[in-house]
Amino acid sequence: MRKTYKLFIGGAFPRSESGRTYLVDGDNVALASRKDARDAVTAARKAQPKWAAATAYNRGQVLYRVAEMLEARRAEFAAVGVPAAEVDAAVDRWVWYAGWSDKITQVHGSANPVAGPYFNISAPEPTGVVAVVAPASFLGLVSVVAPAIVTGNTVVVLAGAPQAAITLAEVLATSDVPGGVVNLLTGDPAETAPWLASHDDVNGLDLTGVSDTALATELERTAAGSLKRVRRPAGTEIDFFADPGVKAMTAFLEIKTVWHTKGF
């Protein structure tokens, strides 16, 4: 049976509100419009407070569950042309980021020395809703989505490789990721990304998948209008098999510092 690849918004698989589709390697794929992007932001915003309020342990468990489901669907990724080595690496990547859920605060938070009878503590908190332009490779997609959500952000992703991305959406829908935490749109990023970059209710923008430097610069400039955090890795050729480090996580964190009196 021929399959139509739809969007993934708020835990559901709707067609594009515009009704448009396009062909990718002979498959019918939904072509997202700016209104789909808007709806995805609404879904991401709605899911964000609860996802951020879940315990780090719980978020880690959910991400680990995603890795389990991903492994179980290995054949489906092979069917849409993802090499086995890349699926293995993607499973490892999910597990690796899952482990970070309850460690990122310890590594990037601090107890600060102050000259007074106070505790002074800094702790990282999620930025909020992050719009992600994902790279075309499947491992690249996982390497931008997992670090953004593990800390409590929710994401709207403009996918590079539609079939692999929507197969990942099917993985997410059958694991315990709450609807709206990850929203995946397929289509032309040059059409939808500017709407996300200028959207006042989006707090962060990841430009890893934008290969056109002029577009990336323009998006970065647009994002400044609402003071978004922007992640734009240097260089065009990124080796996603390499150790990713923690930068992808820390790019979308806010440091909150509180003073607390010592004793009574």
Next chain:
Amino acid sequence: MTVTTPAGLDLRSLLHGLPGVDKVGLESRAAALGTRSVKTTAKAAAIDLAIRMVDLTTLEGADTPGKVQALAAKALRPDPADASCPPVAAVCVYPAMVPPAAEVLAGSGVHLASVATAFPSGQAPLDVKLADTRDAVAAGADEIDMVISRGEFLAGHYDKVFEEIVAVKEACGAAHLKVILETGELGTYDNVRRASWLAMLAGADFIKTSTGKVPLAATLPVTLVMLEAVRDFRAKTGRQVGVKPAGGIRTTKDAVKYLVMIHETAGDDWLDPDWFRFGASSLLNDLLMQRTKLTTGHYAGPDYFTLD
């Protein structure tokens, strides 16, 4: 006492002589009117009209004078960043909060509405309700939102409800009277039609769907019944009565559906803040966000608008 209506019928015969409502037809008509697409300049005009129709409401036990004054200031200038944004129609508060709101609104042209008559239940003796009304008017309210006694209405004591509305109207003096039918508690569309006529015959200046305090608030079909009622009432008596859906209208999309329905049902005479209002609080921010989207060309976010 038997109330005799202008048509010479007694009230019960008149109300029960109204044509019955076709529930399925009504709901599909309301749903069909909700599918119209309103875009670009028409949308901009609809948003501005909807803003001008908002009764900005706060009816919480936790209302403070400061909160009410902040809301009143927002009513005057809903979008501080854009002077072309019109003020809302009115601010709607509890009687005790009328004096602080009046301080801010005096002389501005934005009306000050107060709920009265033992809002929201309406379960209090008549003299208490009348005193409540007089106090609110004396404190500076120029619109009164009263609730009918649903208990009496449902028990079939139409005369009693009628006389109560007449008495409250008298207590209002020059203030406009909006009569809340609380359609969510009336049970059927036939009852909504009857209650609408009852309120209009008794002298209501506006008929309003709900208090916003019961789960089933304003819906498109209920408002459609009421719009038909005010249209038919004017055709029969020559007196125009306004309509105010309240509660549950939160998005610009919803508001535009109501505007389309007015245009198609009652007519353009009602497309005016003097004859149609939205009882709402969160609706205003969504209208402002959509307005900002149209003026700036990019999507707006709630972080840039007041929490209230």
